[in-house]
Amino acid sequence: MKRLLNKIKGDESGLTLIVVMMFLFLLTILGMTMYFMSSTDLNISRNVFRGARSFYAAEAGVSEAIARLNLSASDPKYDAAMYDSAPFDINWSYDLSTAPQFKGKLDNGDSYEVNIKHKTIDDDDDPTTPDVVVTYDKGYFPSITYPAAGEGYAVEVITSKGRSSDGETVVVLEISKIPMDIKVEGAITANSEVNVIGNFCADGRDHDMEGNLGGAGNDTAGVRTTSGNSITLQGSADVYGTPPTDNTLDPNTYPNSPEEVLGLTGASASDYLDPANCDYYGPYDGSIGMNNGDPLTGITYITGDYPGPKENGSGILIIHNPNFNPCKYEASTSVDNTHPCWDTAWENPADPHYYLGANPYHSDSTVQPAKLGNYTSNATFKGLIIADLVDKIAGTPVIIGAMVSLSSIDIQKYGTGNADVLYSSEALNNFASMGFSKKISWHKE
Structure with a gap:
């Protein structure tokens, strides 16, 4: 009987050892899995961060290009402006690295490289004829004159390549200027x-x-x-x-x-x-x-x-x-609902100045x-x-x-x-x- 009890106790000790070893094995597998998952997450995060750095560097290049394209003769930094005079040259392009005071490098060491060129189009499907520059006025228009009736400024294609220590991102942007139609007589x-x-x-x-x-x-x-x-x-x-x-x-x-x-x-x-x-x-x-x-x-x-x-x-x-508003300020009792200023003039009962008498806005300092x-x-x-x-x-x-x-x-x-x-x-x-x-x-x- 005693021998049987000792045998059972020995079997239980062996079983316990096996269970403990299996548990340790599972913990090891779980730990290794967590390690690899964490390592993968870190690598993904690192790659995302590197990609974000190069992306922001590329966007910085875009911002500088737009700022320079917006410069005109009225700006004290006119020498940094970039433009093509009419008639537009279909081969015109600009390497931003040649511009005065080119930034090109950020404080964190990341950099960008930017090129600007006119957008062109083959408007007649004839490879033997030159392409034309695309202009913009709330829509695309091919044009070789500037500014032609109903047309606007040239469409510029900005290609900005941002670089960080371990990554590179290229951003391509099309922009144009909205032309004014000044009413000067x-x-x-x-x-x-x-x-x-x-x-x-x-x-x-x-x-x-x-x-x-x-x-x-x-x-x-x-x-x-x-x-x-x-x-x-x-x-x-x-x-x-x-x-x-x-x-x-x-x-x-x-x-x-x-x-x-x-x-x-x-x-x-x-x-x-x-x-x-x-x-x-x-x-x-x-x-x-x-x-x-x-x-x-x-x-x-x-x-x-x-x-x-x-x-x-x-x-x-x-x-x-x-x-x-000249319509309001200059309205008088002669204005009625046939007058072009009626919608905003004081004679409209919806206007709070309606009850103030003739030309009430003349006494209102805010207008x-x-x-x-x-x-x-x-x-x-x-x-x-x-x-x-x-x-x-x-x-x-x-x-x-x-x-x-x-x-x-x-x-x-x-x-x-x-x-x-x-x-x-x-x-x-x-x-x-x-x-x-x-x-x-x-x-x-």
């Missing part, structure tokens, strides 16, 4: 009475970008306003153009906002004049353009009164109260026109100036391009000094007709 365009005073000169003959006569030959009026409004010359004021003065514009189609002056509607308006896209947006801060090393460039959008720049600048200068007033300077501005109201330009400033005012009941006063407004289609094309890039397509190779 003279050296000075207005929707009200215009007084040209003193030794002021408004010259609608076409000038080059330096203010010399003999630009592209696109002569226009010196001063042009809407029908029913007078143009008064006082003192020794001079007005030249074809014709010198004209008051035949249709007030019903005259632009009521900077967006309309620039020919922008819908999304394109926000693309251009969104505060984030302007070089400066906000009320006059007491320093912008005031001869302190901060000249006006690109798009400057002043949301209140502004005395005008006192140092040389260029681009588009807008002096406009966003709450100012007053922004004024370019007492513009005393000897500086030169190249491009386009748009103001709600112009009230006296003194000193000897020179505007090469054009000026447009929006208000229809306030007299626009130009003069008292020796200022010149010299129409220049070249200045408008180079400094004012800038376009922000629109992404058309994107893919990663």
Whole structure:
């Protein structure tokens, strides 16, 4: 009996040992599996991280390319701009590494290589004829002229190769600029009475970008306003153009906002004049353009009164109260539901100003026109100036391009000094007709 018990005990010890060994074996298998899984996850994470680094490097190259393509003659870093003059060369391309101040390398050591070229198309399926450059104006158009009617800027293909220590990513992007259609009808365009005073000169003959006569030959009026409004010359004021003065514009189609002056509607308006896209947006801060090393460039959008720049600048200068609407501000009891301003005029009972009497907006400071007033300077501005109201330009400033005012009941006063407004289609094309890039397509190779 004792021997039998000892045998059973021995068998149990052996069985326990086998169970323990099997358990340890399973733990070993599980541990090895977890190790390999963790190692695989780490490798995947590492590869994803490396891929992300090279992807972000490629996107950095795209950002630099877009920034350089957006540069124009109005930018102080104009030497870093890249563009192809009309007629477009189907073989045009640009290696970003040859550009001034090329970045190319990020702080973490990653780098990018970028090439830009025109998008081309075989428009006639004939291999013996040259391809044409594709242009964009809310759709593709092949074109060899610039800018042809209804067509826009060339479509650019950006190929950016991003490199990290262990990875490489290629991003290909198609972009183009949205062209402006500026509504300029003279050296000075207005929707009200215009007084040209003193030794002021408004010259609608076409000038080059330096203010010399003999630009592209696109002569226009010196001063042009809407029908029913007078143009008064006082003192020794001079007005030249074809014709010198004209008051035949249709007030019903005259632009009521900077967006309309620039020919922008819908999304394109926000693309251009969104505060984030302007070089400066906000009320006059007491320093912008005031001869302190901060000249006006690109798009400057002043949301209140502004005395005008006192140092040389260029681009588009807008002096406009966003709450100012000529239809509302200038509405009177003569407006009824047949008037084009009826939807927004005070006579509409839905408007809170309806019960305030005739021209109620004249007493509402929040909707007053922004004024370019007492513009005393000897500086030169190249491009386009748009103001709600112009009230006296003194000193000897020179505007090469054009000026447009929006208000229809306030007299626009130009003069008292020796200022010149010299129409220049070249200045408008180079400094004012800038376009922000629109992404058309994107893919990663």
